[in-house]
Amino acid sequence: MGFSNIMDSNSYSPDQPLDPATESLIAARERMLGRSYRLFYERPVHLVRGVGTRLYDADGACYLDAYNNVASVGHCHPHVVESVGRQLATLNTHTRYLHNGIVDYSERLLATMPDEIGQVMYACTGSEVNDLALRVAETHTGATGVIITTDAYHGNTAAVTAISPSIGGATSMGPHVRAVPPPDSYRTATEELAGRFATDVGAAIEDLQAAGNGVSCLIVDTIFSSDGIYADPSVLAPAVELVRRAGGVFIADEVQPGFARTGAAMWGFLRHGVVPDLVTMGKPMGNGLPIAAMAARSEVLEAFANGVPYFNTFGGNPVTVAAAAAVLDVLEDEKLLVNAAEVGGQLRDDLAALAGDHPRIGDVRGAGLYIGVEIISDTGEPDRAAARAVVNAMRERRVLISVCGHDGNVLKIRPPLVFSDSDVDWFCTEFAAVLASSF
Template identity: 55%
Template sequence: MTKPATTMINGFDASRLGSLPERERSMIERRQAMLGPSYRLFYEQPLHLVRGQGVWLYDPDGNAYLDAYNNVPSVGHCHPKVVAAIAEQAAILNTHTRYLDEKILDYSAKLLATFPEEIDRVMYCCTGSEAVDLALRMACYYTGGTGIIITENAYHGTTAASAAISPSLGPNMPLGVHVMTVPAPDAYRSEGRDVAEMFAENVSKAIAFMQRRGIRPAAFIADSIFSTDGIFSEPAGFLKRTLEVVHEAGALYIADEVQPGFGRLGSHMWGFMRHDIVPDIAVMGKPMGNGLPIAAAVMKGEIQERFGRDIRYFNTFGANHVSIAAANAVLEIIRDEDLMANAVSTGNDLLNGMRMLQQRFDCIGDVRGAGLFLGLEFVKDRQSREPDGARSLAVVNRLRERRVLISAAGLHGNSLKIRPPLPFGKEHAEIFLTTLEAVLHETN
């Protein structure tokens, strides 16, 4: 079996700096000198972007790149309605939540209306990492526990608490001492076993391991499409049994909706809804403001009531007026432009197109996903299903050369991660599929 990746998937190798054109080489040298080595760049040849519009990004020479990867500009880069909302509000008022204001209340009502009725409270912050951090604090306080269960290659953020439950950050980022990992719900490698039962059993074993060592479980956290684990979406509903197991142990279920939320999966506004479950807490990040610094945790009232009664919470920039205006525009655009229906339609075109390619290229082991969140897994051999991370990386970089942008995911980095802005349409899907086919011929 191929060893898991130890460096950032699709990260630029700084040892190749001398092979780059002078303009890019100079920028990277300045970047390294001032920002330091922690900041990573994508692609063998890093991309210099100066402008974005809709599903397109542009370099300094005016070349257009089809964006099939970036979920943060959820309704498209520089959407005119979001830009107008930001500008209008910035010219009027921008301050914090310790003053009364109607707009945060109106937006909160709209946001909560998209969730099941059991979820009736919202708390704001600036990033998904902060939202996860807050959710963990609340879960531990509510349950009295400290144990957290995650999947093997999860990513949940970059604060101290969220990084400690993010093994995808690499082996040099230690996990929390009370953090347990379980294998992702990989139907492709389930050997015919029921994915729902298999995953719930693994979570149950993790809980038992904690309890045997005197650790009280506080929460299980996952994003509903397991995006960094390799994109695992099927069958819809497989998380129901896991929710039961978590609740039987007295722990909370936290749904990380930063990536699958806001209609990305097409059939539902929130990824957990595909599984017909109601989490105790759900978190969301910058896609809610199309990239502006706004994020939130929503939760059942009794959880927030206990936490809020005993612990004061404040986030100076969370839910500022300008970010609320952007977030409100995003909700309206998703509704008015029927972007969830587009996610279903275009996503089906992409799935069908990739499955046709799967029939012609033996290196494609599996194709999966929902809406505009899709994965294509490369294997060295269809019988052994051995991951082929090198091919995945080659395809990602050859697509970049042809000005189509995606990245990769999974414990072995062998799955293409296709996650474009929501206006990505049928004409864009055709460009992507045609370009992917050409690259597969080149790398076959």
């Protein structure tokens, strides 16, 4: 089976001996689900319950969740649970019937975005809305060329797999796609980042035009999460300007950096000072329930809207909209944007202090509660094996994180937005112990 960077950098390998009960469950899972599915960690975790930032396994052991942005306002948040239960007990149907919920929620959602973005369409997953955004962009521009970053991940439909090189394995990047290096703030001077990224995007534009594809869009995750977490806010504006001059549009994939994750703004693109043409969002939108959306400038959406009837049976149904509305309530009522900035800043500061004593930590970077820690070798090269060892050592200490980046050497720390000062203390205590025992 081919190696998938995003799936296999921190996955269970069947050559790891486990207790009989776990091995039996894994065997049953593989027999019925097939081998495409992956599990985290050398010793997979069997979870049965969650609350806030805590997860509990089948033996009752408590874990600190420092990875799951899906449960963005915390596992089983009572307001979300109550809102979903109430709506589920009342009505759940689809968008071909009138319902106030989707209209009210859409108004609230669009109010968090710049005035230029005025319409929204719904689906169930980030993959679906990224697929939809590609269709809208192509219809609007009449071009097919797409520009991405070298380790992008935008989903798993056929169309978005072709723009997701980090999936790897037997998949391949589409012939209409050009990949550019991400703005690597660790290896590139700050003053050179924006210019270098724009230069690379410009070269991709020229190549697409020469091949006859034209330029449909630039699509990026605005914190470059699968590329290794690069948070510098200067890099996007010059590149977006080049794409628009070439007739293309800019799609901001906010599935990971959106909904207050970066602590600076509700949406990652706002940190960069750009207004996208299309915005996609998913995972944290419903705190784990399957709801996703694509917001758009009305003039960009017009050709698609007039020419293609759109319907998604479950997209925007009353129950998932109730969950999404409850998430907005919690973000506002519990001031989680401020919490992401303050607690995330404390976590970065504490990690940077630990890094000062450990030469195998090359960089600590990120924004809000999205942090990357680069693990390097004694010679300064990316160290995939060491990063994997750290992740699994943290798992043994019941703290859950993962890895990302081209070389699988960047620790990915992305906890629920309700992460607290005490959670930071727990995390850093265990991380310091792992560093002391590993290096």
